[in-house]
Amino acid sequence: MRESTAAYGLTFPDLVGGREFLRPARGDETPWRITREVTGPAALPTAGEPGDELTDRHAVHPLGDGGVARIDRATRTTRLTTPHPVADREVVHPHLASTAVVTALWRGLPALHAGAVALGENVFALLGDRGAGKSTAVWSLLQQGFSHVSDDVVVVAGDEVLPGPRCVDLRAPAARRLGVGEDLGVVGRRERWRAAVPGELPATLRLAGFVHLDWTGAQRSTIGNLPFPQRLQGVAAALAARVPQHDPAGLLRLAAVPAVRWARPRDLDRVHESAAELASALRG
Structure with missing residues (x-):
């Protein structure tokens, strides 16, 4: 069978x-x-x-x-x-x-428009608007030893994350610069370069933190903790369906999860350097 x-x-x-x-x-x-x-x-x-x-x-x-x-x-x-x-x-x-x-x-489960990676059983969800570089951020963290959890949607059941498909769909500039991915052409709303991700995940995946993605004009990335009001605003903005919440308390529980703001340069030549800085912070 x-x-x-x-x-x-x-x-x-x-x-x-x-x-x-x-x-x-x-x-x-x-x-x-x-x-x-x-x-x-x-x-x-x-x-x-x-x-x-x-x-x-x-x-x-x-x-x-x-x-x-x-x-x-x-x-x-x-x-x-x-x-x-x-x-x-x-x-x-x-x-x-x-x-x-x-x-x-x-x-009755929250679903977020986000990518996610894991370090052991601990999952870190990456939040950001369209064009914030979520897929590139996911791929760059995989190169730092993290495991792939999801590229597009993160479903949370209690404190557990239900993993999505095992692939990362990059945009053309990132795929060409990083030298990864298979050209699928336009699928859905955009052109996609697909990279399969190997490896298994633990049976249980626990939501350990959020990373709110941003850009900076500086040469190096910055990583800082977010206060609760900004965490709440960011999680609410990431909800994948704009409908009244059946469980408003669930949104507050998500906002209570530790979160950092990661602002990194847009320069694709600095992708791995920026990811290494974030990986170090998440491991700590």
Whole structure:
């Protein structure tokens, strides 16, 4: 029997072609099916139509490539409707992200738009706006001996982190400068260069801290602790779904987790130097 593979606390028996980017299931995940339909652009929502739709039974989420993900709670199914065929590896990342976020909300779990790495069982989530360099930061920390946890969405269950797909999708300038990644072309909302990440993770992953990403015009990076109000603001801004929180106290618990602000130069020649400085601070 083929071993079950998982991400975000879900197993995906349909994604055989993306198994290399999924993780071995622990056995307590929820089975989830992915179906696909290719249709003409005229059958898809237009820019003038409403965007995300979310109820306690189903969700509709527009994909960056002009497609739509329809997520159904009762049948535990996500149906992807796209104007062109979507390969399993493209479903695994980035198109599983919407399913991860919606199912987390249904389970009462916070889902953050973030990357994450681990040092042993301790997970550090990297927060930042689009273009903040989260994927590059994740990759650079892997070179410092950290383990990969997620590249796009971080789902937190209590103090535990549910790991995402096992890959990092870099932007073209970073991939070319660092000499890593396979050119996938445009998938979702942007061009992607995919780097697979080897290695296994501990059975339990505990959220140990947040790293709030920023840029600096200086030649060296700076790392400083964040006070609680800024931690709360940063975590709230990172929530992957802009809906009223079922558990406001959960947001406060996340904001209580230690956090630092990491401001580093945009210069890609300094990526490894800056990552080494952050790695040293996190280890300490």
